[in-house]
Amino acid sequence: MTAVEEVPISAAGNPIGFGNMKRVEDQRFVRGQGNYVDDVNLPGMLHSAILRSPFAHAKINGIDTSAAEALPGVVAVLTGAALEGIPRPSLLGDNFAWMPTLSYDTQAVLATDKVRFQGQEVAFVIATDRYIAKDALELIEVDYEPLEPVMDAKRAMDPDAPVIRDDKGQTDNSITDVHGAKTWESGNAIGTAEAIAAAEADPDCVVVTQEIMYPRVHPSPMETCASVAQMDKVTGQLTLWTTSQAPHAHRTVYAMVAGLPEHKIRVISPDVGGGFGNKVGVYPGYVLSILGSIVTGKPVKWVEDRNENLVSTSFARDYHMTGKIAATKEGKILAVDVDVLADHGAFNGVAQPTNYPAGFFHIFSGSYDYPNAHCKVTPVYTNKAPGGVAYACSFRITEAVYLIERMVDMLAAELEMDPAELRLKNLLRPEQFPYTSPTGWVYDSGQYELTMREAMRIAGYDELRREQAEKRARGEYMGIGISFFTEGVGAGPRKDMDILGLGMADGIELRVHPTGKAVLRLSVQSQGQGHETSYAQIVAHELGIAPEDIEVVHGDTDQTPFGLGTYGSRSTPVSGAAAAVVSRKVKDKARLVAAAALECSPDDLEWELGRWKVKGDPERGKTIQEIALLSHGSLELPEGVEGHLEAMTVYNPPNLTYPYGCYICVVDVDPGTGQVKVRRFIAVDDCGTRINPMIVEGQVHGGLADGIGMALMELIAFDEDGNCLGGSFMDYLLPTAMECPDYELGETVTPSPHHPIGAKGVGESATVGSPPAVVNAVVDAISPFGVRHADMPLTPANVWRAIQGRPVRVDLAVE
Amino acid sequence: MQTPAPTDYVRATSVANAIALLEEHGEEARILAGGHSLLPMMKLRIARPEMLIDINDLDELRGIRVEGDELVLGAMVTHREVLESPILSEHYAVFREAEKVIADPLVRNRGTVGGSMCQADPSEDLSALGAALRGTVVIQNSSGSRTVPLREFHEGPYETKVGPAEMLTEVRFPIRPGAGSAYEKVERRVGDWAVCSAGVFVTVKDGVVADCGIGLTAVGAEHFCAPDAEAFLIGKAPTEENLRAAAKLAGDASDPSSDQRGPADYKKHLAEELTFRALTRAAAASQGA
Numbered sequence A: 001m002t003a004v005e006e007v008p009i010s011a012a013g014n015p016i017g018f019g020n021m022k023r024v025e026d027q028r029f030v031r032g033q034g035n036y037v038d039d040v041n042l043p044g045m046l047h048s049a050i051l052r053s054p055f056a057h058a059k060i061n062g063i064d065t066s067a068a069e070a071l072p073g074v075v076a077v078l079t080g081a082a083l084e085g086i087p088r089p090s091l092l093g094d095n096f097a098w099m100p101t102l103s104y105d106t107q108a109v110l111a112t113d114k115v116r117f118q119g120q121e122v123a124f125v126i127a128t129d130r131y132i133a134k135d136a137l138e139l140i141e142v143d144y145e146p147l148e149p150v151m152d153a154k155r156a157m158d159p160d161a162p163v164i165r166d167d168k169g170q171t172d173n174s175i176t177d178v179h180g181a182k183t184w185e186s187g188n189a190i191g192t193a194e195a196i197a198a199a200e201a202d203p204d205c206v207v208v209t210q211e212i213m214y215p216r217v218h219p220s221p222m223e224t225c226a227s228v229a230q231m232d233k234v235t236g237q238l239t240l241w242t243t244s245q246a247p248h249a250h251r252t253v254y255a256m257v258a259g260l261p262e263h264k265i266r267v268i269s270p271d272v273g274g275g276f277g278n279k280v281g282v283y284p285g286y287v288l289s290i291l292g293s294i295v296t297g298k299p300v301k302w303v304e305d306r307n308e309n310l311v312s313t314s315f316a317r318d319y320h321m322t323g324k325i326a327a328t329k330e331g332k333i334l335a336v337d338v339d340v341l342a343d344h345g346a347f348n349g350v351a352q353p354t355n356y357p358a359g360f361f362h363i364f365s366g367s368y369d370y371p372n373a374h375c376k377v378t379p380v381y382t383n384k385a386p387g388g389v390a391y392a393c394s395f396r397i398t399e400a401v402y403l404i405e406r407m408v409d410m411l412a413a414e415l416e417m418d419p420a421e422l423r424l425k426n427l428l429r430p431e432q433f434p435y436t437s438p439t440g441w442v443y444d445s446g447q448y449e450l451t452m453r454e455a456m457r458i459a460g461y462d463e464l465r466r467e468q469a470e471k472r473a474r475g476e477y478m479g480i481g482i483s484f485f486t487e488g489v490g491a492g493p494r495k496d497m498d499i500l501g502l503g504m505a506d507g508i509e510l511r512v513h514p515t516g517k518a519v520l521r522l523s524v525q526s527q528g529q530g531h532e533t534s535y536a537q538i539v540a541h542e543l544g545i546a547p548e549d550i551e552v553v554h555g556d557t558d559q560t561p562f563g564l565g566t567y568g569s570r571s572t573p574v575s576g577a578a579a580a581v582v583s584r585k586v587k588d589k590a591r592l593v594a595a596a597a598l599e600c601s602p603d604d605l606e607w608e609l610g611r612w613k614v615k616g617d618p619e620r621g622k623t624i625q626e627i628a629l630l631s632h633g634s635l636e637l638p639e640g641v642e643g644h645l646e647a648m649t650v651y652n653p654p655n656l657t658y659p660y661g662c663y664i665c666v667v668d669v670d671p672g673t674g675q676v677k678v679r680r681f682i683a684v685d686d687c688g689t690r691i692n693p694m695i696v697e698g699q700v701h702g703g704l705a706d707g708i709g710m711a712l713m714e715l716i717a718f719d720e721d722g723n724c725l726g727g728s729f730m731d732y733l734l735p736t737a738m739e740c741p742d743y744e745l746g747e748t749v750t751p752s753p754h755h756p757i758g759a760k761g762v763g764e765s766a767t768v769g770s771p772p773a774v775v776n777a778v779v780d781a782i783s784p785f786g787v788r789h790a791d792m793p794l795t796p797a798n799v800w801r802a803i804q805g806r807p808v809r810v811d812l813a814v815e
Numbered sequence B: 001m002q003t004p005a006p007t008d009y010v011r012a013t014s015v016a017n018a019i020a021l022l023e024e025h026g027e028e029a030r031i032l033a034g035g036h037s038l039l040p041m042m043k044l045r046i047a048r049p050e051m052l053i054d055i056n057d058l059d060e061l062r063g064i065r066v067e068g069d070e071l072v073l074g075a076m077v078t079h080r081e082v083l084e085s086p087i088l089s090e091h092y093a094v095f096r097e098a099e100k101v102i103a104d105p106l107v108r109n110r111g112t113v114g115g116s117m118c119q120a121d122p123s124e125d126l127s128a129l130g131a132a133l134r135g136t137v138v139i140q141n142s143s144g145s146r147t148v149p150l151r152e153f154h155e156g157p158y159e160t161k162v163g164p165a166e167m168l169t170e171v172r173f174p175i176r177p178g179a180g181s182a183y184e185k186v187e188r189r190v191g192d193w194a195v196c197s198a199g200v201f202v203t204v205k206d207g208v209v210a211d212c213g214i215g216l217t218a219v220g221a222e223h224f225c226a227p228d229a230e231a232f233l234i235g236k237a238p239t240e241e242n243l244r245a246a247a248k249l250a251g252d253a254s255d256p257s258s259d260q261r262g263p264a265d266y267k268k269h270l271a272e273e274l275t276f277r278a279l280t281r282a283a284a285a286s287q288g289a
């Protein structure tokens, strides 16, 4: 779309700035030389295993660990009762059996009174090897008294439902947020209700209502969660190698949990094999490895297996939504109202900014121009694993986009209007930006119609509709699904956003060595996003230093400044901005040094990439490399200018950035079997400036696979006894290359006006935007059978049942 | 990382040696073939044999050959060998069609015919195929061997006629000149187990069905077959109406239970629909279409 700027090429063949460049980190990954937590092996290190509850809800009457302790090779066995006996010198509680969650709730490190979900941590065995630790688990006898499990969020609201959090003195299963509220609302309740009532009464208007379930799914990173803790009793230093998307935030939480002095804690996240939000939270396993090292005086490694990862770590979604959309018969949207019952599991472990208990769900008004929107979200406890903000969800924007994009499609069906036409009628127009949404977001920039028309052009939209009509006449069922999404990413402005009181600004440091090579120290942590490459490109773009001459250091709290980590697509919007700002600080200082060397005023200098030169005399100048040496040399510097060439900054984003896009999916459905084949997938993303288009495309490819998976097969369901029905990759299905078509990508570029380089973040766009495109396509395909909606995952069985008019509750065991 | 319970391991040097080892180690010993069913169960500690007797060195259990009017597959023939066998394809398209949708290339490279039969998972694809073709298996013990029809082989889910100190050595299928065959499977995702599969052969002579076999997996059909549907078709023209009626009887032969692969009503529908589709293609193939 937009012409790519000419960028000089470095000696190593890399762009000195933005452009395609192979990922630096892949050198080690493709050679099998990545360094993950499980690769960390220390002298004398012990191994561990966690005994997990087979019940979703049960009283613990007693635990007998004597046989396990007697097994040769077992060093220690910890239980909740043992942890209750260890006093904790901290503000957050008086013993180690409980820890804080990121949402001001408490979570059991090891169960004491009751178990509250299947897979909950009950005992911790430390042994000389991993096999012995697992063998010992089988020797622990737990006396459980099973209680009625609450597996259905609706049942949890019943007055006679068993109370799950009696440990907190609760008398029901509602979740109270930090402000004391049991529900959370956003938007204009009265205006929206009035608009919908008026539309209902108006023969020229329609109102469509639909219950929509976004079922529970799991991020399933390739690397499961793990940690190695080493407590040095002499120095009091704790080093923790861990699978963390947010090492600095984790260190602070450990300081709070363990009551350890923060400066004595070092958290290292080496290579992280995928996160998707799964590695934002602090899990009991991490804390137990620390306690294990404190108790034994030896390093302790904890590595989860696949089943443990699926059943106990942070899930995503589990939103029961009821949407109402009102519009005129010409297709002008008037209002949207949403009521959500949010299943948070047994502990409120969501990881979102404090003031947003439902995350950014209230961005559900979407990409359209209408004045009235309102949502009400009610979170509840159930006997399921805790978590809730995960799987590339942009703090619940996934649920929001799914809701609005399904509602818009249902409205199109009701109006018998083409869903593309309906969207084009309502999309925000470029001149409306910055646009304040009915729920208070300020969208930064966008050219929505341009982007949508580009997607339609690539798809050959009109031709597809013709093909569909011909096929329908022959009894073949092809579907075309559109989704237009807007995200708000890059949390966030300090005045609005914090997690556990920690503001969401990011620190960064840039040091240019005397020879002009540089090191950039980041607070954010890569789990596959390619930070080591893109961040070097940002500095290259600003300073003209070749990317191969810039080392990007991340994932070690001792080596990097404070910041909140990588999730919610926040790295580029926040730390990416920080990288540009800190480079500009260095550039400004370089100007002073160059002026001193050239014996002129800094005002006489102008910048060309990599060099300050004298205005009107371009031969006279100093390259950034020359300036680096001069800064460290004997050159007399002006008053107030210190030697060396380095800077640090803390970037506080003034607003979120708002990436958006239009996706079109084409499917073929076999109505005799319910099988869906995704034939084409067109994705046009506008994420503002593209630092490395190749990495952007990689992020989009991955996200599209995620979306196809969620739409068609991924599901964590539970049976009525509380058993998790998605505990292995035989049961929790992830898509393969066979389910994913050759993606057709496009782009428009509308830079963010407030981001230093105009970038908006793209890590979650495709995961957020693609599920509704797939579902809309499938529903479109089977609409001749009268189907208007079917809940994900659209497995062959669920599609067939929808065609038969026999829809099912997808989150419970299939009956 | 999954961690199986402690176990011992020995490599058998011959079938006789493997059987002797089974006798020596008793109930807690298990044959290890491709390992693609046994090892996953061990990793989850659902299976915890104390001794694994590895039969991967036994060349006498390998190879696909024609013997008289039978196709003979050694127990250690892999899925991949079945998939790629020109001999099997020449006689029945259904081998290739079924194997293409069994698991994934990694599993097919090591998983074996004998292992699949002995695993006797209620969703095993080769069980449907074996029932459809009315194959037999050869079971050996220290006092000799016997032949058991596949339609009598299964005693229940995961249970077969192979006794404690016995091994399956061969699977045999009758050759049927002029037969057409086909396989239909619905899975939730490539590489997944069947929600339902139907494998069939049909021999059409003089415009009527002279012989046929219908196998079903994953839907609780007794011995993985649908004898009433077969009986109905014999002597009838393979018209759409007749094939539909037979397929309906195949649906009746199924007795599926609901699980995460799908509800029982859907699976019953699939048994019918997939049988119809497979019969249609097989009948056409038999008639040279």
Ligand SMILES: Cc1cc2nc3c(=O)[nH]c(=O)nc-3n(C[C@H](O)[C@H](O)[C@H](O)COP(=O)(O)OP(=O)(O)OC[C@H]3O[C@@H](n4cnc5c(N)ncnc54)[C@H](O)[C@@H]3O)c2cc1C
Pocket (backbone or CB within 6 Å): B030, B031, B032, B033, B034, B035, B036, B037, B038, B039, B040, B075, B079, B101, B102, B103, B104, B107, B110, B111, B112, B113, B114, B115, B116, B118, B119, B123, B124, B125, B126, B162, B166, B167, B168, B169, B191, B192, B193, B194
């Ligand atoms: C990811 C995955 C997907 C799969 N998908 C499918 C599918 O879609 N359809 C399908 O049908 N199957 C599927 N399978 C199963 C696969 O086909 C079987 O696991 C495999 O073929 C069994 O054979 P094996 O050689 O691996 O047996 P093993 O695992 O070695 O053995 C299985 C059992 O049989 C016994 N045994 C093996 N050989 C003999 C013998 N000669 N005599 C006596 N006992 C013996 C063993 O002791 C053991 O109890 C899948 C497996 C996996 C891992």
